[in-house]
Amino acid sequence: MTKKSKLILVTGDPICDHNFYTGKRKTADSSELRGFRYFHTGGGSFLLENLIVHATSDLIDWKTEFGLHSDYLALPPTSHAYCLWEPQIANPKENLSRQYEVWRAVEPALGYGHQTAIATSDETPDGHSHAINRPATPLQGHPDILVIDDAGLGFREPRYSEHWPFKGKANKLKPQWIVMKLTGSINEGELWQKILNNAINENFVLIVSVDMLRQHDVRINRGLSWEETIEDLMAELSTNPYLQPLRKAHHLIVTFRSDGAFWIDNRIGSNQGSSMLVFDAIRAEGEWALEQGKGTVFGFLSCFTAAIVRELCKAEGKSPDFESALIAGLGASRDLRRIGHGPLLIRKEQDDGTYKMEVNEEPGFPFAQIGKKVRHADERFVSVKIPKELSKRGTWMMLDEWQVHARLGSKPRPHFEAAHAVAILGPDALERFPVAQFGHLQTVDRHEIESLRNLSKLIKDYQNSGAKGRPLSIGVFGPPGAGKSFGVTQIAKSILGLKEENILTFNLSQFNDASDLNGAFHRVRDQVLKGNMPLVFWDEFDARGYYWLQYLLAPMQDGAFQEGQSTHPIGKCVFVFAGATSPTFETFGPPDPYKILPLKTPRISRIVRRDIEQQWSDFVLKKGPDFKSRLSGYLNVLGPNQRQVYKLEGSQQLWENDETDLCFPIRRALFIRSQFKLNKGEILEIDEGILHALVEIPQYKSGSRSLEFICRYMQETAKDLVPRRSHIPGHQLLNMHVDADIFWNICERSHEFADAAARLAKGLHEDWLSALSPTQRKTNTFAVPWEDLDDETKGSNLAQAARIPNIVSIVGLRVVKGKPLSAQKTSQIRQILVKNSEVLAEAEHNHWMIERMLAGWRYARIPKKDAIKKLHPLLIPYSQLPGMEKDKDRQVVKGKRAVKNTPEIPDYIERLKKIGYRLEKA
DSSP states (O other), rough: OOOEEEOEEEEEOEEEEEEOOOOOOOOOOOOOSOOEEEEEEEEHHHHHHHHHHHHTTTTTTEEEEESSSSSGSSSSGEEEEEEEEEHHHHHOOOOOGGGGEEEEEEESSOOEGGGGGGOOSSSSSSBSSSSSSOOOOOOOOOOSSEEEEEOOSSSSSSGGGSSSSSOOOOOGGGGHHHHEEEOOOOOSHHHHHHHHHOGGGGOOEEEHHHHHHHHHSSSOOOOOHHHHHHHHHHHHHHHHHGGGGGSSSEEEEETTTTTTEEEEEOSSSTTOOOOOEEEESSOTTTHHHHHHOOOOOOOOHHHHHHHHHHHHHTTSSOOOOHHHHHHHHHHHHHHOOOOOOOOSSEEEEEESOEEEEOSSSSOOHHHHHHHHHHHOOOOOEEEEEEEEEOOSSSSOEEEEEEGGGGGSSSSOOOOHHHHHHHHOOGGGGTTTSSEEEEEEEEEEOOHHHHHHHHHHHHHHHHHHHHOOOEEEEEEOOOSTTTHHHHHHHHHHHHHOOOOOOGEEEGGGOOOHHHHEEEEEEHHHHHHHHOOOOOEEEEEEHHHHHHHHHHHHHHHHHHEEEEEEEEEEEOOSSSSEESSSOOOSSSSSSSOOOOHHSTTTOOOOOOHHHHHHHHHHHHHHTTTHHHHHTTEEEEEEESSSSEEEEEEEETTTTEEEOOOOOHHHHHHHHHHHHHHTTTTTTTOOOHHHHHHHHHHHOOTTTTHHHHHHHHHHHHHHHTTTTTOOOOGSSOHHHHHTTTHHHHHHHHHTTTTTHHHHHHHHHHHHHHHHHHHHHHHHHOOOOSSOGGGGGGHHHHHHHHHHHHHHHHHHGTTTTTEEEEEOHHHHHHHHHHHHHHHHHHHHHHHHHHHHHHHHTTTOOEOOSSSSSSSTTTEETOOOOOGGSOOHHHHHHHHHOOOOOTTTTTTOOOHHHHHHHHHEEEEEEE
């Protein structure tokens, strides 16, 4: 008996696409081969149906039908879309010899037909409806998956309800899945209600683009950070009345062109409100498209819809894998952007067996290529689960998923483990988290990413604007040694393509008078007259008690400087002002007494009040507030130390560490890699203890200069050797840059334990072996005695044993050699382990990930690890692990009592006791 095929029914707003491809034959007798061409094809629901056919072509149990008449030429003028296509370089980053051209659309598109041109009669000469009509032949069966393309062109209107594919009231007549691709405005009309009434098991999937939402009164930022974009989207979905209908869809998908896609499960039940973002971690929204050259394509949302439909077909009654579907949709969207409507020239084989490049006579939507991409996704995207409650905008950071539990205590723990991995492996160690790169500058801190991209946008907009009058003025603030010049210089170089000679640096603390400043302005002007747009770095602009501000205002405001009786225009350039007196823009200058003294401040003495008012008056007279108001943007450079915040006590500004800055160890790690001049993919070889000390030391006394000195000293002393303890500066010299005693305590906290780790490693393996079931012993290749293990597996167990001192130090414990403590003190130590078991288990998993990545393993979405390719599905944050995997990490820390036929697993205390060591409070 032949198996009955399942049916995908595609319907919705049909469109007739008119595509015009520019030619090169400008005169009638031109010898150019490529002439102007015009093609009309089915768009809208026609295009979507065609793409779904190609995307599901390998699923032999499924067939696709179109639910409307196929005569797209009979559609009314308002359903005819017009677009101009031009040749564009498909791969601008390649060498000229390898570049080729494809057809891409000119932005903006020509648009849709004239509304007043609609004919008065509903009939055309061939008898077909001017609008939507039923197919010529009846459907071959009841749809299992119903796909609706709603572009707001009429299909949703009640007058066409007879064409909606809903019949009867019995559940057996309802489709298993309903998928709506929404490109028109949100409309909760009769069609919407029909969909909700006919969705079995709450299986209504709604797909919209963020670009469509942004066309309305919706606040969703773009291009600064993925965290900000998702925070905005979640907040708008919760509070914006216009978006409330979207929450009625059981599965809502919001796409960000070819850069990311957001999925939220709105079904009632245990998964209510769960959501996920699949995205490009190394780029912001829109950056990838800019790298691909000019022009655009249409059909991104259709790529996602086809990928979703394919996944629903494959699910076969199980929960669909929306993550895989979104990855496929993103990959297909990127291929569509690359391919456009095909290449201008195609390679054709000649009769003699040679090949010749000929004009592509039939450009158009690349259905076959995009369908194949949907079937075989190979682009690299990452995913993150969105917290159900984002407390407030501006606070969530994806990187915090690395150590969720370490942030829940009274004093959140900085990202030391992540920094350790970044220092050794580079930013690839955090491949599942956002990273921004500008030249040699890299950062994973959300707030730095947003600040840097804000500046990047300012510089790009200024570069592309026609304005030549005034410079673009940017302020850079930070503590001494933070590296204030580096960040802005790297941004400017990466955006403007500047050479070193186009970067001018002037230190105003070395200037004597205004004539020196005018000389600097002349040098800037010389660069502009040569056709350059220089970057001008004004170092210590606040020297001599803000003396120079009065001379900087006119050039900033008017783009000119005064020299005697002559006024000289400066021209188009970027001014960067680096201060020496304030670590942040907000603290530049004294506090305004009129904002801090009235009512909000405790009673202060008359002398203190007068002192505050005098400082502010002097700042105003020296044009400080005027200067701040003329800055187009600013950057607060953090440096390798933890960010500081200040509070005002009397007239004094008191500084203290900002406990919310958890990323400073990662800033150190990236800086260390830059000092050792490591490229992407290169491994940092360094003594383990030294690296822990460099990352975890509380403070570098002179900021980046101190860290730079220590790294340079080690390199020069070690020469071609791996830096070891003997290559560290002597105590007195080291103490100039860090607290030397603390540095060595961190460096050597596990030094004495190294020899004992080998004995402990064997016990760890034997405990794991004893916990396996008989079936697991037969199928697991590592279920062998310690002596029979391969070197890599032994090394993994050794690493697990050796990291115990570093892990327990997180909760104020240390490992020492000696007899066990008294029963009472041992009980107290065990309570510390149990109380902090999640923090310690999380740290254990983080260290395991680092060790696996160092051994060459990488994350992959596969059912189980692949030892040959070194791919592992558990190289993800502890918070995202399945419960059973979390239990394994917990048991390493606090052990497990014997239950029924399962053996006892000792905790840290018992493991150490066996080899003559103990835990005690540090």
